[in-house]
Amino acid sequence: MHHLTQGSARVDPLLTEFDSFVRHRTPALLRSAYLLTGDQYLAEDLVQSALARTHRSWNRLHDSGNAEAYTRKTMYHLQVSWWRRRRVPESMPGDLPEPRGGDSAPDHAHQTTLRLTLRAALAKLSAKQRAVLVLRFFEDRTEAEAADLLGVTVGTVKSQTSKALAKLRIVAPELAELYVMEGTAR
């Protein structure tokens, strides 16, 4: 591993590449991590841990084009694995972030309610169930891609997705009314 040379202006190109990767990909990684954890600080912690492991392997990752895939795979494994399984806050945080866009007030209120409901519902799913929902419906991964990222079979992804959707319908019937049933496999 190269490092910045103390007292000199020489910059380690590998570190520069890693810096660039972190700064460009962190926002997207944080969004997935936020859905996985339901909490800003847990999401930061999760992405930080995954990025640190990516940094440890940067020598072999930097020119392979697989850095983001590696980081995401690490992130999902850390989250789904038991010792990262911290309790996701089920209550609403004190300061709700402002929504994006210029919605009118009633739409804004409605969307905020939906968001809160969805967040509370996700908090009631298991770590693995949240992971498959995020992979399939937020990252838009195929079942095979989700299976690869989670290190499970396609059958497990299917069954966990089915269970997760079923539990969403149970714990948040108001969402179930909004989300009308339809087929899924892709």
Next chain:
Amino acid sequence: MNHDRLRLDLADLAGEVTPVDLRDRALRTSRRLGIQRAVATSAAAVVLLAAAAGTALAVRPNGQAPTPAPAGPSITSSPSPVEVTPIPEPSASGPTEPTIQPSTSPAQPSSALAGNRYYLELADREAVIHAVRGDSDDVGARIPLAPDRCVANTITVSPDGKRLAWVQDTTDGMTGTLMTASTDGSGKRKLLTGVLCLGSNALVWQGGDRLMVQEGVVRSVLIDMVAGKPFDGDPGQETNRCWSADGRWLAAVSEGKPYVADENQLHSYHYDPPKDQAWKWDGWRARSVSMDGRYVSIGWVGTDPSRRDDSFTVVDTITSKVVKLPVAGTVKSIQFAADGTVLVRQGSRIVVLDSSFRRVGEVEEPQDVRAMTLLAYVP
């Protein structure tokens, strides 16, 4: 469910997160991981020197412990400097691995369980293996624990009681080095690097000589523990696998369907877990398989972070019916042993059933081991 709407709402929810710069924090964590690896390497060197000087871990009967290692809790160590060290072939006459034997048992205890029960004690700085037989509690291997919990999460005893296996020296918090030793702690060997130590079933025995591990994050590898190298053949990639004590019958899940199979037969079965409990967990899985492959004990997935077995019922894999056990009260675990007996562990006792689930007797567990994990029973 309207998945387009779900996608939009997930994206909306994800927009709540505040972008932050994690560059410095990631680099600090990376440095910490590097230091942990350096410390582990240094500790290995220290232990090597100690081993060369004649210091060795020894079995101390009757709970007498060897002097604890002076290293801090973050240090895990191994006396072997090489990545892969094949274990010598055992002689044809039997295993060469010494095992913990009861120190004072002139006569076979008149117990429903005459064999050795292997327990895992997780002390502050070490994992300790106990071999309990009758009133005798012999202390065997002592494996240093590290804060990463890889050792605590993986240490396991083979169904024949000859070997230990565990994962240590992780540098990334997910993978480490697969180790093996006899249950008395002697003959410690490194077998493979890059072995996953996450999850509740990181290491799974197929009989006494083969161990299934996860290499990296996705690939299952079957290790020949005698040769000390991966088994020559396709290990398969089914999920939730466990084997009968002799390694003949495999319980697994393929494409979401549970089954039990040996080389000639396959029993597909189904099980509907109690709904008032099922929603809390990630699902259920077979935790132990009977010697004839007909029965499996069932436990929740996600209930084993502290290495508790937590199996709570038995299913007939031919009829898919739940077996009514002659046991009252809460069940902590159900294990099928190599001699056909069934061990039903409860609060302070083990109820022993025969292979037809008739009650044979019960064994009161010594106070000291009641809180420990029962890793194996060897008749």
